[in-house]
Amino acid sequence: MSGIATVSVAATASSVPDYTISIGPGLLDDGALLAASLRGRHALLVSDANVAPLYAQRVEAALRAARPGLALSRWVMPAGEQEKTLTRFGEVLDALAALGATRDASVIALGGGVVGDLAGFAAACWMRGIDVVQVPTSLLAMVDSSVGGKTAVDLPTGKNLAGAFHPPRAVVADTTALRSLPPRELRAGxxxxxxxxxxxxxxxxxxxxxxxxxxxxxxxxxxxxxxxxxxxxxxxxxxxxxxxxxxxxxxxxxxxxxxxxxxxxxxxxxxxxxxxxxxxxxxxxxxxxxxxxxxxxxxxxxxxxxxxxxxxxxxxxxxxxxxxxxxxxxxxxxxxxxxxxxxxxxxxxxxxxxxxxxxxxxxxxxxxxxxxxxxxxxxxxx
CATH class of the missing domain: 1.20.1090.10 (Dehydroquinate synthase-like - alpha domain)
Incomplete structure (x- = not known):
């Protein structure tokens, strides 16, 4: 696909592979790219109530076309930083359990920084660590939180106090998703x-x-x-x-x-x-x-x-x-x-x-x- 930029991120440990950030238009519909980093037959799509109605069905359709045998489930959280809690974190783990996710399963984080942080932390903890693919839809997440593997949830006493370093398997940033951002969210990014x-x-x-x-x-x-x-x-x-x-x-x-x-x-x-x-x-x-x-x-x-x-x-x-x-x-x-x-x-x-x-x-x-x-x-x- 033309107009796609890629950035390589070097491995942070011998047990962690290098990964690629793909940036450009139309990537939410690129099933081959989205599925390329999925190692197993289970995947949980994590999103929020703002982003899921816009893009979740498209991403799932692209994945199923590229991987017909994929056992794919969806978990959607309410939107907002105030939802990045241990309670929601536990709900993602429950969704992985309901899916029957094995150690080669993947979590696909479709959304902004809150979704990416929460989904990444759940992936870091399920069976002591499964893959996460970051699919950021906000500018802030594309330039910062989806890259580098810092995952966390907030506590009442402070932001991001419970978390883990868990690098993604891949980052897929579709720039056309930014057109649906409210102006305030674009400015925040x-x-x-x-x-x-x-x-x-x-x-x-x-x-x-x-x-x-x-x-x-x-x-x-x-x-x-x-x-x-x-x-x-x-x-x-x-x-x-x-x-x-x-x-x-x-x-x-x-x-x-x-x-x-x-x-x-x-x-x-x-x-x-x-x-x-x-x-x-x-x-x-x-x-x-x-x-x-x-x-x-x-x-x-x-x-x-x-x-x-x-x-x-x-x-x-x-x-x-x-x-x-x-x-x-x-x-x-x-x-x-x-x-x-x-x-x-x-x-x-x-x-x-x-x-x-x-x-x-x-x-x-x-x-x-x-x-x-x-x-x-x-x-x-x-």
Whole structure:
């Protein structure tokens, strides 16, 4: 099929095969591609109430045409981050049991980041690990959560606190699915795209000008230009593939991908993951605010010029994303949420901060007072 881009992701362990990310139009109907990575005769399609009515039947028809003997079942969850729970995780395991899934079975995750995380975690745990094929339908999932094998569910105390590293067998990203995204969800995905631009030099030094490219193509991205979106997705996947190959279990460079996420996750958790039902910020929006806050903290600590944070803020605003903490959130409560973040350690709070020129680093032991000043807006443009 023409117009298909592929990105190879190197194996993270001797027991894990390399896998390919396929990006392009029409892939949801490509049964041969979808079935190519299915090793056994059982497959469970996991989706949500928003995505399943649009695409589940098409994917199942394509799979059955390519693999007539496939025992294929479907499990659909309610949509939203608030559903990414241990209860739903258990329901996926029950669906695998009802299917009679054996150790060579596959889970097919059809949806956004919530579906991908939940389905991937269930695949990691069923019989101590079966294959998962990620079929992302949101921009955020295509550029970030479907790649690299981080799977998890949320707990009331924090986001993604229960999970496992479980690389997919394949990733299939059909860019035409982005046409059905609500504009807000497209913008949320663009926040993660901007994240790669902000720290590009640290991830892939030969593509350090990605932020410049995003500024030049912001209008085309918002307009869902197929070619521009496909290029952005492929470049983001190459960034992530490069860093995952160096650090599969987030013990070093891979933590840089969390730029903006310590602040963002605290906002999401404090709002009770209400963004997906319209009462708060969704993940991408929270990350956008978090990046502005991280840039402000970087400036306050003397790591970056304030002008770099202004540039980042301006691009996010062009893309229709929020850049300030929602009203009513208590800075002290947000700080308490950060202490439970996975990036905190015995030395205290750790943040991914930047130099304003595409470089990022993990900074430990940041004083509470400095963080609170940023949360309270007491530093320039924080």
């Amino acid at each position: 663009l926040a993660e795209v901007v994240k790669y631009g902000a720290i590009a030099t640290s991830l892939k030094p030969d593509d350090g000008a990605f932020l410049d490219w995003l500024e030049q193509h912001a209008d085309a991205l918002l307009g869902c230009d197929d070619a521009v979106l496909a290029e952005a997705i492929a470049r983001c996947c190459r960034f992530k593939a490069a860093v995952v190959a160096r650090d599969p279990f987030e013990r070093g460079d891979r933590a840089l991908l969390n730029f903006g996420h310590t602040f963002g996750h605290a906002i999401e958790t404090e709002q009770g993951y209400a963004g997906t039902i319209g009462d708060g910020l969704n993940h991408g929006e929270a990350v956008a605010v978090g990046m502005v806050l991280a840039a402000g903290l970087s400036s306050a600590l003397g790591l970056a010029d304030a002008s770099a944070g202004d540039r980042l803020r301006s691009l996010l605003q062009r893309l229709g994303l929020p850049v300030t903490i929602p009203d009513g959130l208590d800075p002290l409560a947000l700080l308490a949420r950060m202490r439970l973040d996975k990036k905190a350690d015995a030395a205290g709070l750790r943040f991914i901060l930047w130099d304003g020129r595409g470089g990022a680093s993990v900074v430990s032991g940041v004083a509470d007072d400095a963080v609170l000043a940023v949360l309270r807006g007491e530093t320039a443009h924080a």
